Amino acid sequence: MIRLATALAAAVLVLAGPAAAHRGNSGLTVVEIDPATGAVAVTHRFYAHDVEPALTVLAPNEQPSLDDPEALAALQAHLAERFRIDVDGTPVPLHLTGETLAGDNVRIDFAGERAAGPVSEVRVDQDFFSDVHDDMEMQVNVRVGDVTRTVLFRPGTQAQVMRFDR
Numbered sequence: 001m002i003r004l005a006t007a008l009a010a011a012v013l014v015l016a017g018p019a020a021a022h023r024g025n026s027g028l029t030v031v032e033i034d035p036a037t038g039a040v041a042v043t044h045r046f047y048a049h050d051v052e053p054a055l056t057v058l059a060p061n062e063q064p065s066l067d068d069p070e071a072l073a074a075l076q077a078h079l080a081e082r083f084r085i086d087v088d089g090t091p092v093p094l095h096l097t098g099e100t101l102a103g104d105n106v107r108i109d110f111a112g113e114r115a116a117g118p119v120s121e122v123r124v125d126q127d128f129f130s131d132v133h134d135d136m137e138m139q140v141n142v143r144v145g146d147v148t149r150t151v152l153f154r155p156g157t158q159a160q161v162m163r164f165d166r
Contacts, residue, residue, distance in 0.1 A: 024135045025050040027128065031085060031142040038116040040092050044079055044128075046106045051075060054132040066101050079108055079128065084159075086123040087114045119144045124151065125159035 027046040033039075048066055055064040059074035066072055076096055085092045094110040101107075122142050129136045138153040142162050149162035 024137055025129070026137045026139070029083070029126065029138060029140045031122070031124070031140065033087065033114070033119055033122070033142070033144045035119050035145055036116060038114045040085070040087070040094070040112040040114060042083065042085070042094055042110040042112070044083070044108045044110075048101070048104045048106050050129070050136075051106050054078075054129040057132050066106065072099070072101075076108060080110065082128055083110075083126045084124070085112075088120055089123075090114065119164050121161055121163055122149075123159055123161045126153055127155070130155040 030043045032041045052064050055071045058078050059071040062068045062071040092112040092114050094112040097109045097111045099108045141150050144164045151160040
């Protein structure tokens with residue numbers, strides 16, 4: 001009987017692990033700036049199960065699914081509107097370059113350009129899904145050359161500045 005109870009307890013812990021591993025709503029943004037060319041690439045990554053509930057607010061007249069082209073377009077517009085980047089005090093306009101939807105993984109890509117040359121300061125401001133998820137957490141990694149800086153955004157977080165002076 002003790003063996004059975006121990007086995008059941010172990011099974012419950014094993015099954016609870018994956019559920020506990022993803023309790024909050026989160027995403028990752030990677031910004032890559034090439035000082036030699038001025039190219040700026042931005043990739044936003046999310047879990048579909050975090051994004052799809054937001055579609056009920058972003059596209060209320062559409063299906064809350066990434067399979068719905070209008071809902072996907074509303075998501076892309078939301079990301080474009082709510083993510084801003086300035087490099088050395090100059091805003092970098094971004095345009096959509098594509099998306100990859102694979103199972104529960106969502107990737108939306110944007111690109112922009114700035115003048116080629118050294119980068120001293122990058123200012124990032126973003127506010128994704130704050131009207132849907134009050135626990136949304138976004139990690140933003142900014143890579144300039146071989147240096148990466150990381151900041152974390154939660155609802156209400158103000159714009160953050162990363163310095164790349166050497």
